Each structure stands twice: as C-alpha cells, then as structure tokens.
Amino acid sequence: MDKHPSPIETVAIALGDRSYDIHIGSGLLSSPASWTGLPKAQAAMIVTNDTVAPLYEAALRTALAPHYKQIHTVVLPDGEAHKDWQTLNLIFDALLANGCDRKTVLFALGGGVVGDMTGFAAASYMRGVPFVQVPTTLLSQVDSSVGGKTAINHPLGKNMIGAFYQPVRVVCDLDTLKTLPERELSAGLAEVIKYGPIADMDFLAWIELNIGALMARETPALAHAVKRSCEIKAWVVGQDERESGLRAILNFGHTFGHAIEAGLGFGVWLHGEAVGCGMVMAAELSQRLGKVDAAFVTRFKALIERAGLPLRGPVLSSADNALDYIEHMRLDKKAVGGDIQFVVIDGPGQAAVQGAPDATVREVIDACCA
Ligand code: NAD
Numbered sequence: 001m002d003k004h005p006s007p008i009e010t011v012a013i014a015l016g017d018r019s020y021d022i023h024i025g026s027g028l029l030s031s032p033a034s035w036t037g038l039p040k041a042q043a044a045m046i047v048t049n050d051t052v053a054p055l056y057e058a059a060l061r062t063a064l065a066p067h068y069k070q071i072h073t074v075v076l077p078d079g080e081a082h083k084d085w086q087t088l089n090l091i092f093d094a095l096l097a098n099g100c101d102r103k104t105v106l107f108a109l110g111g112g113v114v115g116d117m118t119g120f121a122a123a124s125y126m127r128g129v130p131f132v133q134v135p136t137t138l139l140s141q142v143d144s145s146v147g148g149k150t151a152i153n154h155p156l157g158k159n160m161i162g163a164f165y166q167p168v169r170v171v172c173d174l175d176t177l178k179t180l181p182e183r184e185l186s187a188g189l190a191e192v193i194k195y196g197p198i199a200d201m202d203f204l205a206w207i208e209l210n211i212g213a214l215m216a217r218e219t220p221a222l223a224h225a226v227k228r229s230c231e232i233k234a235w236v237v238g239q240d241e242r243e244s245g246l247r248a249i250l251n252f253g254h255t256f257g258h259a260i261e262a263g264l265g266f267g268v269w270l271h272g273e274a275v276g277c278g279m280v281m282a283a284e285l286s287q288r289l290g291k292v293d294a295a296f297v298t299r300f301k302a303l304i305e306r307a308g309l310p311l312r313g314p315v316l317s318s319a320d321n322a323l324d325y326i327e328h329m330r331l332d333k334k335a336v337g338g339d340i341q342f343v344v345i346d347g348p349g350q351a352a353v354q355g356a357p358d359a360t361v362r363e364v365i366d367a368c369c370a
C-alpha cells in the first residue's frame with residue numbers, strides 16, 4: 001500500500017450532450033462510485049486482452065455485478081499487430097453470439113489498443129452503444145482513453161479506419177500501472193512529456209523535476225501526471241473535438257512516429273517509443289525552421305533520454321531512408337493533397353501545424369536516424 005495514496009480526482013470533458021468525467025485515483029476498479037450512474041442496461045461486455053484479463057477482469061466483473069444481469073467478456077489477442085479488422089470482428093461476434101441489444105454497455109479494459117478497438121466497435125455495433133474506458137496503461141490514461149478517437153490500423157497506415165465516438169466515462173485506476181512492464185511505462189511517459197512543449201512549459205519543468213518519481217511509479221507523481229495531461233487534453237478536445245484545427249497539436253511527434261510504426265511493421269516499436277523519437281525529430285525540425293533554439297532541443301532530448309525512450313530513429317530503408325519516411329508520412333491523416341503537415345514547436349509551450357521544405361525534412365531524418 002502506498003504511504004500517500006492519492007485522492008480521487010475528476011477531470012471533466014465538456015462536449016455538450018457528449019460530456020463525461022475522467023475519474024483518476026487508486027483503487028478505482030473496486031470502488032462502487034466508479035460504476036454508479038452509467039447508462040442502464042441488462043448486459044455489459046468487458047473487452048480486454050489475454051495479458052490484462054488475468055490481472056484485472058475478475059475485479060471489474062465483481063464491481064459491475066450489482067449493475068448488470070449479464071456480464072460477458074471477450075478476450076482479444078494482445079498487441080498492436082492485432083489492431084485490425086479480424087480482431088475487431090471478434091468483438092462483434094461476441095456481442096451477437098450473446099444476443100447483446102443496443103443498450104449493452106461496453107467496457108474497454110486495457111491499453112490504447114483495446115480502448116481504440118472497443119470504441120470503434122461501440123461506435124458501430126447496432127449503430128452505436130455506450131462504452132466506458134477503463135485504461136490500464138499510462139499511455140491510455142493520459143491520452144488514448146480521452147477524446148473519442150477510435151480506430152484500427154490498415155497495413156498501409158496507422159489508425160486509418162475509425163470514428164470519433166466519445167465514451168460515457170473514463171476510469172483511471174492508478175494501481176493498475178504497478179504491473180506495467182518498464183518499456184510500456186516509458187512509452188506512456190512520451191505522451192505525458194508531449195503536453196509540455198505544446199501547451200504548458202510549467203508542466204514540462206514539473207516532469208523534469210519528477211521524472212525519477214514517475215519512473216519509480218510513485219502514486220502522487222503518477223496522479224499529477226495523469227490529471228494534468230487529461231486537463232490539457234480536455235482543454236484541447238473541448239475546443240476542437242473533430243480535429244478541424246487545434247486538436248492536431250496533440251499529434252506532436254506523431255507524423256514521424258507513425259512512419260516509424262508503419263515502416264517497421266506495427267508492434268516492432270511501441271507507439272509511445274515511436275512518438276518519443278518522433279518528438280525529437282519534430283523538435284529538430286522546429287529548430288531548423290527557426291522556431292526554437294538549440295538549447296531547447298538539447299533540453300528536450302535530455303528528458304526523452306531520462307524517460308528511457310529512444311533518441312534515434314530506425315533506418316527504414318538502406319537505399320533512401322529519408323524517402324521511405326517521407327512516403328509513409330504522405331499517408332498521414334494531416335497531409336493535404338500529399339503535402340505533409342508537421343506539428344512544430346512555435347516557441348516554448350506553443351505548437352503550430354505547417355508544411356516544411358522536403359530538403360529540410362530530409363536533413364532532419366538523416367541527422368536523427370541511426
Ligand atoms: P497497448 O494497448 O498495446 O498496451 C501495452 C501493453 O501493455 C500490452 O501488451 C497490454 O496488454 C499491456 N498492458 C496493459 N495494461 C497492463 C497492465 N496494467 N499491466 C501489465 N500489462 C498491461 O498500448 P498502449 O501504449 O496502451 O496504447 C497504444 C495504442 O493507443 C496505439 O494503438 C495508439 O495508436 C493508440 N493511441 C490512441 C490515441 C487516441 O486518441 N485514441 C492516442 C494515443 C495512442
């Protein structure tokens with residue numbers, strides 16, 4: 001038991017009739033308050049995977065028992081490589097085989113892969129059923145469970161098929177982070193660090209001071225990191241739910257990062273690792289475009305390294321590595337008519353979305369890849 005358990009915090013996502021709360025704290029899986037006031041239904045379906053199910057499915061099932069006559073569970077194969085049509089279909093198969101009606105509430109128990117697929121299934125099963133995010137990775141607690149982006153991958157590109165569909169609640173039990181592999185903790189820290197340079201330099205400074213406590217999984221530090229990340233994401237999503245402008249800043253590092261993930265094959269690098277390294281590349285690009293100075297890039301790289309994340313990108317092709325990155329980036333969802341758009345740091349604590357000359361992008365890739 002942690003000597004200083006965190007209080008339960010709530011962050012509100014304000015989206016009119018699609019508004020909801022994010023609950024953050026210790027012991028929330030088994031706390032009755034986490035599960036009261038959800039949409040009424042006969043049945044619940046827990047969607048999880050074969051890693052998370054043995055750890056947390058029983059606790060969630062017990063906590064949900066007072067609220068639903070039937071609780072079904074579908075266990076998906078674990079991994080980014082399974083974020084595809086075939087695995088998505090397992091959710092529909094289970095819903096139909098169990099006679100689940102259009103009021104059935106889905107519970108996404110797991111990391112971002114389970115959350116994104118459950119959300120997409122909820123958006124489309126019988127044209128939409130409610131779903132609750134129960135994120136169990138740091139990455140999913142600070143980012144993917146919030147804001148309603150749901151998707152599966154296509155072999156040619158990351159998150160290419162999906163929908164905007166908001167959950168009715170997000171329950172972040174910080175205790176679940178205790179069982180997370182070290183590499184996954186670092187991957188989650190990439191998305192925490194992301195919020196600093198794009199929106200809040202004080203938060204960046206706080207992360208720098210507390211990176212040791214975060215790596216040691218101290219609950220008060222994790223609680224603050226999750227809460228502040230969710231507050232920033234709530235602020236962005238509340239203004240631009242469907243990414244017609246501002247929300248794109250949350251993709252800092254993702255243009256390069258998605259090229260790494262798709263180029264290597266999904267699952268070779270973790271999403272957060274690719275984003276961490278992608279942010280280094282985006283920071284280098286920002287410097288070359290005259291937006292930040294070398295000291296900022298050096299400071300940023302030092303934090304990425306302390307978070308246990310890779311600083312150098314992989315070589316995707318020995319023939320023309322930069323071209324390989326560029327071709328993957330042309331498929332990015334932000335690209336307009338084949339012109340790649342990058343999230344750049346537009347001065348500390350501010351981000352902008354813009355194109356960049358191919359020659360400059362090539363210089364960055366050449367300088368940043370092993
Ligand atoms: P993940 O879902 O693959 O989880 C990482 C690994 O940790 C998996 O092996 C999982 O089974 C395991 N795991 C989960 N919880 C655990 C726990 N408590 N203890 C032990 N092991 C546990 O990866 P992720 O990093 O959570 O999410 C990455 C995905 O999220 C990517 O597909 C990415 O595209 C997506 N994403 C979506 C959004 C969005 O806005 N929807 C934002 C960021 C990322």
Ligand code: GLY
Nearest residue numbers: 147149247250251
């Ligand atoms: N993770 C990026 C977004 O939610 O927009």
